[in-house]
Amino acid sequence: MNGEPEVHEESEASERSEEFEARLKAYEGRPAAATGVGRDPVNEPMIRHWCEAMGDTSPAYTGPDAIAPPTMLQAWTMAGLSRSPERTAAYDELLRLLDESGYHAVVATDCEQEYLRPLRPGDEITFDSVIESVSDLKTTKLGAGHFVTTRTDVRAGGALAGTHRFRILKYAPARRPKKQAPGPPEERRPRPVVNRDNAGFWEGVARHALLIQRCTGCGDLRFPWLPGCNSCGSPEWDTVEASGDGTVYSYVVMHHPPFPAFEPPYAVGLIELAEGVRIVSNVVGVPYDKVRIGMPVRLDFRRYDEELVLPVFQGVAE
Template structure:
């Protein structure tokens, strides 16, 4: 923005920021999706797939009295690859207005869920969404833009079961200086995983350990999947592991990567798994069950990553 107020175009004439924001604010409270119906009732197969993907073994999600994991709340309303017919013209108008003003890039920023009652197999799901808020113009590292928050009320058998708030940023991409083509992408470091990357900088691969039940977990999470405890400490991985699964990347040729190369899902001796590059072994010689050993590779002045070397026995 360079300290200058933005001027938006409106029917061939200049529109001041406050006028534009007033137009955006007029969409608050309007429906984003008319009453929708979940594609399927709450069902055990979807619950099982979800739990397997998340590694959640809680007995609450199996058996004749099973409930759905609360975090599946949105799953029962999602459209997949198709556009849901419930989406309203008002929501499309709002997005088009932002696109036409130059804020045509979008990123999902966060979501919030509130659970009011458990969902059980057989529950029929209905939902409706409202445009809850549109922010004023915000400056972000991505560029200047507007946060749009929708609230979806999800009902089971007509009874309110939970609320899902979803927030996106519609922004005009900031101009950035080009990065060297051989510079690897930076990891996203936040308050939940900063300790892991501090360990990597010391050439330690740290695994979280719940101090409530003793379970190990990776990747790092703010709480334990097994007992729910938020308390934890860490143990350093021995560095021994095996290739649990792998893929060979041939395309596309991302900057700083030289395909073909192997990306492995490595099962550590401690029992947790990590995704990393398999190095020191030709990509076409990597095999499931192959023993590997942890190494740390420096890619530039700032970036050190854990990788795994193939071991010959």
């Protein structure tokens, strides 16, 4: 007799859960964005900026027969800083339902793209999106929630050019244990992957030297280390030691998720060295919220344990 109320309550909770998930599933197949039009036609300036940011020097993206890099597929559909005017009421309703049910946090998890034909400068872009799936309740380290996947069909001149699937997690943040007094992390930092192509770089770091590869065929500097030259294809190279001067080319501040041996928030910078190559590393010596693009930095080496030494960059007062 004592167990009956508990069983009854569990049954009611299960029914409510099934009812809620049925409401979510009802949104599958409904439009998320309809009759969207790209803000700009496919154009050479955007292709150039993309290739410069990615360091992609493929000749396929320049000249009279240029095509757009396939991975730019989503870029032609983006609405900039403004809210997408094509987003449907159904998609807004789905997000609101999840918000009101406690799944108010959101994180983008992954995307998938399929390319059917190349896009070329002058192509006019149209697109439409559908809510492809809403998952059952999933438990993650971030918290319990539902994955929402949208599928966007991108067209050029009315013909399907590619498909972009984008997935987010709407979740209720998991309760975190109270933060204890600061102290050294119990976990060691992950070890870098050392292989035959980059072993020389890590040998240099061990003796506090940041080594940059230099092609002996054309003289181009390159980083990270590669087995051959992107410019001329030569497999022959030597190294030059970086002076240590650089500037913050770009950066992010890591707040979440927490990871053993790291104590967020902290700044991770894309550092442009005086020699012209770029390297990703921590920006230290200044508060994370004071890091700025263009900030001068200076190379330093920090020991994290008995085995691990890493190059980091100290902010320099201007």
